[in-house]
Amino acid sequence: MATKADSPGTPSRLVSGRYPPPGTDTVADRIRARRGARGLTPLDANLLHFPAMAGGYNDLLGALRTGGKLPGDVRELMILRIAALNKAAFEWIQHEKIGRAEGLTTGQLYVIRDTATPLPPMPGVLSSLQSIALQFTDAVTHGLNFTIELGQKYKEELRRWGASDAEVEDLYVEASMVVAGYNMVSRFLVATDVNGLTGKEVPWPLERHEHNIQVPSYKPESSTHSIHTIALKQSPATEWLVFANSLLTNWQMWSWVVPYFLDGGFNYDSAGNDIRANSRRPYNLILHSQRGHGTSGLPAKPSDEDSRQTTVPLLSQDIHHLLTSPEIRAIIDSDGVSADLLKPIHSIIGVSQGGAAALAFAGTNNGNTKSVIACDTSAKTPGGNKAAWAERVRLVYGDGDVSDSKGQDYAASVGMKALSDVTVPRWFPSGSPLSSEREAFMKDMVSKTDVQGFVAGAEALGDFDLVSGPHPLYESQVEHVLLLAGSLDGGGKVGQGLKKLKEEWVLKGATQGRTSPIEYTEIQGSGHLPMVDQPERFCEEVGKWLSGF
Structure with a gap:
């Protein structure tokens, strides 16, 4: 049972959590010393089911949080991105306020939380070091989709930030360990239902309705x-x-x-x-x-003279x-x-x-x-645009008829992809600086548009x-x-x-x-x-x- 000095939160649905009274457990006392006024947290209580691990965890996370030299905003950006990617709501809740204290803005936190939009974000929202740190975090967290080239880019941004050649390697190792360590944290949080938050949505950094x-x-x-x-x-x-x-x-x-x-x-x-x-x-x-x-x-289609x-x-x-x-x-x-x-x-x-x-x-x-x-x-x-829109509708349906199931099936399985392949290059012709990541994102968005929604919109724009x-x-x-x-x-x-x-x-x-x-x-x-x-x-x-x- 938690003492008055601890912060037990909502019970886990998987493990009971252990809160040894002060003075009865050396590992728990060391964790309390690091936590300060908060005492043992729900995360600590779950870790204390494996005391040897809890002690090592306390030392590791203490070093990552307070023993390194990475800029605080970059460290917290990487931790928060891991929380968003791995759906670790507890991790986000604990670190959003730290991230804000380190200078992260609401817009920057939104970029970090938004895992659906391809990276990198547009210039000017994040610093170049923050941007490469975000890409690095994604690459190491998602299927280890990591390349030596990306690691070299991260080191170069650390050098531009002002680190010496010797410091660059130290900071790079620290960044790698922050990402690896907090991936471990997020997975433990989710697997043991810390604070009862497994399956809960990771918060956004503002009211989102x-x-x-x-x-x-x-x-x-x-x-x-x-x-x-x-x-x-x-x-x-x-x-x-x-x-x-x-x-x-x-x-x-x-x-x-x-x-x-x-x-x-x-x-x-x-x-x-x-x-x-x-x-x-x-x-x-x-x-x-x-x-x-x-x-x-x-x-549904209206019954008046304009049936659009x-x-x-x-x-x-x-x-x-x-x-x-x-x-x-x-x-x-x-x-x-x-x-x-x-x-x-x-x-x-x-x-x-x-x-x-x-x-x-x-x-x-x-x-x-x-x-x-x-x-x-x-x-x-x-x-001439009315005819152009009609031609695009014909491309979507191929040889099928708009009104029969064969035409509908073709449009959904083949036609919208074909439309995407011709539309996105037309939208972004030669000279447009569209990146390959954004091109793929937009093609996917176009191809997944509802067929009837497209046809209805084409009819609207055609007249x-x-x-x-x-x-x-x-x-x-x-x-x-x-x-x-x-x-x-x-x-x-x-x-x-x-x-x-x-x-x-x-x-x-x-x-x-x-x-x-x-x-x-x-x-x-x-x-x-x-x-x-x-x-x-x-x-x-x-x-x-x-x-x-």
């Missing part, structure tokens, strides 16, 4: 499908950004830029200097997968409905759900299909957003016009608008189209009394998704623009 929000489509009074939504909240007082994905992707396409917006800026400049003391403007974030993408649902399951105005309507849903309002409104209007969102940010949805949202905005950022998109279907219709774009009352394109997208035609849109919007908006500017910017050398192939340039441009109001 995940919902499948039921929304209506054709009839506002009835729900027809769900929208998979992730809300990342740091503070009730922090402003919100909402992100809308492209066709053939899901919310994860934004993963490389999320840490930047959580921290409100870069942590290191291009020369590697620490700039975390600079002025910051962090944000809360809402990410969602548009209907028919990721795990978001697709409504997706249109651009309906995508905009989905954003409105998820923002005004009880689930999201309870997160955004500091006083919970109320009868008042939702607090204004700082910006709706969309790309491609999501960019068109953002423009449609601007056309119908009733004060719910201060700004809109529309990337690599247009305000209406460009000439839409936001310039005319019931909510003309040029009459929008959204105060701030940024149009953005990668210079390589469509051979430059997408950027040219957005420049023309800006010019027409400025002229026609003036006749509606619009005084605030419509701005355009271009990411040189980027393709269709600048937030994927050059996320650092995307963040630089968008972050600077958002900070202006």
Whole structure:
């Protein structure tokens, strides 16, 4: 039984744990001396079932935690990454506060916790030493997918950090032992259910809310499908950004830029200097997968004259409905759900299909957003695009028919992979700096898109016009608008189209009394998704623009 000097926590479901009274067990007393005021922890109690190991463990972990010379932020980064990879919630809980004390930011902790997004992260979020340490940890932890080249890169970064040649090898051995030792720790934590946390989700470094929000489509009074939504909240007082994905992707396409917006800026400049003391403007974030993408649902076909399951105005309507849903309002409104209007969102940010949805949202905005950022998109279907989308649908179905099971089976097993193989190179043409890791990630995302979700989105993009219709774009009352394109997208035609849109919007908006500017910017050398192939340039441009109001 634990004494008053110990911290027993929740009992393990596998072993009882041992808490020898002070003065009755030399090993336990040595552990208490290292732990200080906490006394024996649930981890120590499980280890004390094997006293000889508990004593050796105490010496080993004491040396790794306090006896080395690695920078504290790098040591804790590696430990926390192991906790995330090995699903060791206890390890994360114990070390997140230590990591923050060593200087790790919320955005950096998010990178560490996010094991689904391929490494490396974009430049400026982590230091070059932190980045290589993260890659090293993954390589040693996951199937020993390690190379001598990676070890040499780690040593080179230690040298750049300021270590002498003799110190480099010592620090490299220390880093190797930290990763090896804490892999042992994480596996013991999970195998013996320390603090009853085996099977529990590893925490995130901020409030993370995940919902499948039921929304209506054709009839506002009835729900027809769900929208998979992730809300990342740091503070009730922090402003919100909402992100809308492209066709053939899901919310994860934004993963490389999320840490930047959580921290409100870069942590290191291009020369590697620490700039975390600079002025910051962090944000809360809402990410969602548009209907028919990721795990978001697709409504049944309507019975009216427009039988499409997706249109651009309906995508905009989905954003409105998820923002005004009880689930999201309870997160955004500091006083919970109320009868008042939702607090204004700082910006709706969309790309491609999501960019068109953002423009449609601007056309119908009733004060719910201060700004809109529309990337690599247009305000209406460009000439010839309807036929191009129809051709892509035919590629997916091969010789099969859209309506029969043979065509559906082919599309799911072969067609979407074929579409991925031609789409990703078109999105990121020659000159785009897309890495092989990100290319593979995006191809996998495209190929796993629901077939019907793709077809519905293609039909939406093949026939839409936001310039005319019931909510003309040029009459929008959204105060701030940024149009953005990668210079390589469509051979430059997408950027040219957005420049023309800006010019027409400025002229026609003036006749509606619009005084605030419509701005355009271009990411040189980027393709269709600048937030994927050059996320650092995307963040630089968008972050600077958002900070202006």
